[in-house]
Amino acid sequence: FAVTNTVAGCSARFTINNFSKKKSLYMDGMQPLVYSYMDGSGWQTGACSDVMWGQSRMTKKNREPYSCLEFTYTFAFDGDCVFFAYHFPYTYSMIMSVVHRLESPPFRDVVRRRFLRKTLFGIPLVLLLITDWGPDPPPEDLDQMEGVHPALLKPGIVITARQHPGESNASWMCHGLLKFLVSDAEEAVKLRRDFCFHVFPCLNPDGVIHGNYRCSLSGDDLNRQWLEPHPITHPTIHCVKEYIRGLQSNSKGAYACFDFHGHSRRTHIFFYGCSFGEGQLKSYRLQLYPKLVSLLHHDVCYEYCSFKMQRSKASTARCVVFRDLGVEHTYTIEASFYGVAVNPNLDDPSANEPNVFTPQRLGKIGPVMGRAMLTLFRANMSRGPRALRRKKAQSRLLDDSGDEADKSCPSEPEEASEASDAASSDSAEALALDPAELLLTVKRDAELRSAEGGSSGGSDSCPSADNKPKEEQARFRSIVVARVTTSRDAKRKSLKGRPARPKAKRPSSAHRRLYSSQASPTPTLTNIEPKVES
Numbered sequence: 404f405a406v407t408n409t410v411a412g413c414s415a416r417f418t419i420n421n422f423s424k425k426k427s428l429y430m431d432g433m434q435p436l437v438y439s440y441m442d443g444s445g446w447q448t449g450a451c452s453d454v455m456w457g458q459s460r461m462t463k464k465n466r467e468p469y470s471c472l473e474f475t476y477t478f479a480f481d482g483d484c485v486f487f488a489y490h491f492p493y494t495y496s497m498i499m500s501v502v503h504r505l506e507s508p509p510f511r512d513v514v515r516r517r518f519l520r521k522t523l524f525g526i527p528l529v530l531l532l533i534t535d536w537g538p539d540p541p542p543e544d545l546d547q548m549e550g551v552h553p554a555l556l557k558p559g560i561v562i563t564a565r566q567h568p569g570e571s572n573a574s575w576m577c578h579g580l581l582k583f584l585v586s587d588a589e590e591a592v593k594l595r596r597d598f599c600f601h602v603f604p605c606l607n608p609d610g611v612i613h614g615n616y617r618c619s620l621s622g623d624d625l626n627r628q629w630l631e632p633h634p635i636t637h638p639t640i641h642c643v644k645e646y647i648r649g650l651q652s653n654s655k656g657a658y659a660c661f662d663f664h665g666h667s668r669r670t671h672i673f674f675y676g677c678s679f680g681e682g683q684l685k686s687y688r689l690q691l692y693p694k695l696v697s698l699l700h701h702d703v704c705y706e707y708c709s710f711k712m713q714r715s716k717a718s719t720a721r722c723v724v725f726r727d728l729g730v731e732h733t734y735t736i737e738a739s740f741y742g743v744a745v746n747p748n749l750d751d752p753s754a755n756e757p758n759v760f761t762p763q764r765l766g767k768i769g770p771v772m773g774r775a776m777l778t779l780f781r782a783n784m785s786r787g788p789r790a791l792r793r794k795k796a797q798s799r800l801l802d803d804s805g806d807e808a809d810k811s812c813p814s815e816p817e818e819a820s821e822a823s824d825a826a827s828s829d830s831a832e833a834l835a836l837d838p839a840e841l842l843l844t845v846k847r848d849a850e851l852r853s854a855e856g857g858s859s860g861g862s863d864s865c866p867s868a869d870n871k872p873k874e875e876q877a878r879f880r881s882i883v884v885a886r887v888t889t890s891r892d893a894k895r896k897s898l899k900g901r902p903a904r905p906k907a908k909r910p911s912s913a914h915r916r917l918y919s920s921q922a923s924p925t926p927t928l929t930n931i932e933p934k935v936e937s
Contacts, residue, residue, distance in 0.1 A: 404486070404487055405484055405485065405486045405487070406478075406484070406485050406487070407483075407484045407485075408482060409478040409480060409481065409482065409483040409484075409485060410478060410481060411478060411479060411480055411481045412477065412478070412479075413477070413478050414475055414476070414477040414478075415475070415476055415477075415478070416453075416473065416474075416475050417472075417473065417474055417475075417476070417487070418471055418472070418473045419471060419472045419473075420459045420460070420461045420469060420471045421459065421461055421469045421471075422459070422469055422470040422471060422472060423463075423469060423470070424470060424667065424668065425470055426668050427456050427470070427472075427667055427668060428667060428668060428669075428670070428739065428740060428741040428745070429454060429455075429456040429472055430456045431741070431745035431746060431749075432741075432745055432746025432749050432752065432755055433454075433740065433741040433746075434448045434449055434450070434451055434454055434474075434752050435451050435454070435472075435474055435487050435488065435489070436448060436487070436488040436489070436490065436491060437450040437451065437476065437485060437486070437487055438485065438486040438488070439479065439480065439483055439484075439485050439486075440483060440484045440485075441479075441480040441483045441484075442479065442480070442483075446488070446491055448752065448756065448759055449752035449753045449756070450476065451474040451475060451476050451752075452474070452475045452476075452477075453473070453474060453475045454472075454473070454474045454752075455472070455473045455474070456470060456471075456472055456473075457470065457471060457473075458470060458471070459471035489569060489571075489616075489740065490569075490570075490571050490572050490665070490740050491571060491572070491575065491761070491762050492571055493571040493574035493575060493578070493762075494611065495526075495605065495608055495611045495612050497574075498529070498565075498574065498604050498605050498608075498611075499529075501578065501581070501604070502516060502529055502531065502604070505531065505581070505585065506543070510585045511543065512536075512540070513533055513534065513535065513536070513585055513595055514531055514532070514533050514585060515531075515532045515536075515541060515543065515545055516529065516530070516531055516532075517529075517530040517532065517545050517546070518530075519642050519646070520638045520639065520641075520642040521638065522608055522609045522619075522620065522638055522639060523609055523619070523620045523621060523636070523638070524608075524609040524612065524613075524620055526608040526609060526612070528603065528606070528608070528638075528639050528642055528643075529603070529604060529605065530601065530602070530603055530646075531581070531600075531601075531602040531603075531604065532545070532555070532599065532600070532601060532602075533581075533584050533585060533595065533599070533600040533602060534554045534555075534557060534595050534598065534599040534600060535554065535592075535595040535596045536552070536554045537553065537554055541554075554599060555599055556599075556653055556655065557597065557598055557599040557655065558597070558598050558599070558655040558656065558657075558658040559598070559599050559600075559601055559650045559653070559655075559656065559657040559658060560598050560599070560600050560601070560657070560658055560659045560660075560661070560776070560780075561601045561602075561603075561643075561647055561650070561657055561659070561660040561661070561724075561730075562577065562580065562600060562601070562602045562603065562660075562661045562663075563602075563603045563606055563643065563660070563661070563662045563663070563720065564576070564577040564603070564604055564605065564606070564662070564663040565577075565604070565605045565606055565607055565608075565610075565611060565663075566606045566607055566625045566626045566662070566664070566720065567607070567610075567616070567617050567624070567625075567626065567664060567665070568607045568610030568611040568613075568614075568615045568616065568617070569610075569615065569616035569617060569665075570663075570664055570665030571665070572665040572738045572739075572740060572760065572765055573663035573664050573665050573736075573738065574604070574605070574663070575738075575762045575765040575766055576663050576672075576736065576738055576765050576766065576768050576769065577602070577604055577663050578762075578766055578769075579765065579766025579767060579768055579769030579770070580661075580768070580769035580772055580773065581602065581604070581769070582766065582769060583769040583770045583772075583773045584600055584602075584769075584773065588770070588773075590770075590773055590774050590777045591773060593777055594773060594776060594777055598658070598776075598780070601646070601650070601657075603639075603643060606625060606639050606640065606643065607619050607625055607639065608639075619637070621636040621637070623636065623637065625637060625639070625640050626662075626664075626719050626720055627718045627719065628640050628718065629644060629718055629719060629720050629722075629723035629724070630717065630718035630723055630727075631718075632644055640720075644723070644724075644728070647660070647724060647728050647730065648728055651728055651729060651730070656729075656730075657728070657730045658730075658732060658780060659692075659730065659732035659733070659734075659776075659780060660720075660724050660730050660732070660733045660734070661734055661736060661772070662720050662721060662733075662734070662735045662736070663735075663736050663738075664735055664736065664737050664738070665737065665738055665739075665740055666737040666738065666739050666740065667740050669707060669737070669739055670704075670739045670741055670742060670743055670744055670745060671702060671703065671704035671707055671739055671743050672700075672702050672703045672704070672736065672737065672738045672739070672768060673693075673703065673704050673705070673707035673708045673709075673736075673737055674692075674693035674696070674703075674708045674709075674734050674735065674736055674737070675708070675709050675710070675721055675734065675735040675737065676689050676690060676693060676708065676709075676710040676721075676733070676734050676735075677689060677710060677712055677721060677722065677725040677726075677731070677733055678710045678711065678712060685731075686710070687842055687845050687846050687849065688842065689710065689731060689732065690708070690710055690845045690848075690849070691779055691841055691842060691845060692732065692734065692775055692776075692779055692780075693705060693708045693734065694841060694844065694845050694848070695775045695778060695779060695841060696768075696771055696772060696775045699771045699774060699775060700767070700768060700771040701743075702743055702760075702764070702767075702768070703768070703771075704743075705848065712725075712726075719735075720733075720735070721733050721734070721735045732780070736768075736772075738760065738765055738768075739760060740760075741759065741760065742755065742758040742759040742760045743758045743760075744758040
């Protein structure tokens, strides 16, 4: 939000009352971000004082109190416009500016764009297809092409982001991965040659445009609707689920799925994965990729990774894509809203600046993920589905001699602006690990974690407030589709058993243009930087 018509030297105390979670990283030193037009220094942390997270006077229906955030800011200029944000913004206008940039040279040689189903607000779902199209590239408009292009029959890797619209750090990580995949780096060229990347940069454009934190325009958490998504109230989730199902009908199918998210109560970047059952060898194989990424990048914490599939998460994208659609390598990548460490000195907000996640730092996960894909996924595909030589792996897993000690995480790789310069000598050592040795390390980590009582699993261990019965969720839906362009019988069948809802007018075209044109200032990245409108 923004404050205008400011007075220099005036201090304002802000109180946001209706947070649902009892704990937050604001308790550990995280600060709201501030942007002043007249200052011109960009988004800044540490500009607020007396930041407090505590119990609110407002209560929920069950009489449980909400949490509130309080902070003070002193305005430095008269007549200034000052923005406040939870995290570095990544608006829908910025998403579309990146999409349009990728459609122009030199990126359009490897990128094709499609518009799929429209949302409740009439916004089309964007799909980016990134691969090596070969000597006979398809037309720019894939809908005009007859048949299926051979490049689309490669093993697919699906990438999604912004199911929760307030998690803008998810878009910054996805931005870094996109930037790497379209680059001239040797690893990116090899990945495009062997895989086709299906990227959905924004699954909840309605929520992003309207400023929601977690829900869509229908009032639903989209990451709890994957089990039975409704084609009208959850059109993007229904479309993407059917799209992945269609990929699975291909002979090579979808090989992996990555879903980017943000986390409000933990530090670092970490993974949530799936499991075939505790103690099974194929379950340990699914943990190889997060383990390798943690060895390549010091911002990724393997100790925070969780591979449990709780009942409360049965309707999330991760569990549904794994169980119902059969994509084994399915991961949720969570990035902290704060950084890699809490502030040891809460009285000095600047003490923790080296550990805070910035857009540039979040984007560096992209090249790391790409190199890990090249090491594990490409090798597995080239050697068949049983790539890890079962006999060799099992013999090492059963060997208790302990001569292969667990390797500690190497030091931070060298920072570089170009994706091709992301490698370092330390990470090269991790890439040289034999898959069977890495599997042995993963097994030992799992056994140690089980002996210590297991990982808490972050948000998985504390189900969010939106895990309610469908009857209770239906009462909170605020907007529905007033007109369905199907026959009367089909409409009755699709809405059978659903509670009656008040009719709502469809937003006008002028209303849509007003919201879609709004954008807030943001830092920029090179190569495919988002374009910011005034």
